[in-house]
Amino acid sequence: MKTIDEMxxxxxxxxxxxxxxxxxxxxxxxxxxxxxxxxxxWRAVERASEVMGIDNDLTRPPALDAGDLVCL
Incomplete structure (x- = not known):
């Protein structure tokens, strides 16, 4: 729902x-x-998702150059 609110x-x-x-x-x-x-x-969500670059975020490989970053 947070993503829909942001849209x-x-x-x-x-x-x-x-x-x-x-x-x-x-x-x-x-x-x-x-x-x-x-x-x-669905088309409305897809259009908004495309503008926001959500698919790009989900398909981007993880950053391997994060140094000493620890994700919890």
Whole structure:
């Protein structure tokens, strides 16, 4: 839900799209139910995700030059 809220804040989703997507997600009882979201809403999420570069973040290889960085 945080990502959907950020999409709204960045004006990548309309308030109506945000409300409908949020409602769909909260009513879904499983990830499979979320995947049944209407195509119009999926397209809105996909457009916003593309602008935000979410796919790039998820497919970027891990940084191996982080030095002594310890992630907990």
């Amino acid at each position: 709204l804040h960045l004006a990548l989703l309309t308030p109506d799209e945000h409300q409908q997507i949020s409602h769909w997600i909260t009513q879904a009882t499983s990830p499979d139910e979320i995947l049944k979201m209407p195509p119009l809403l």
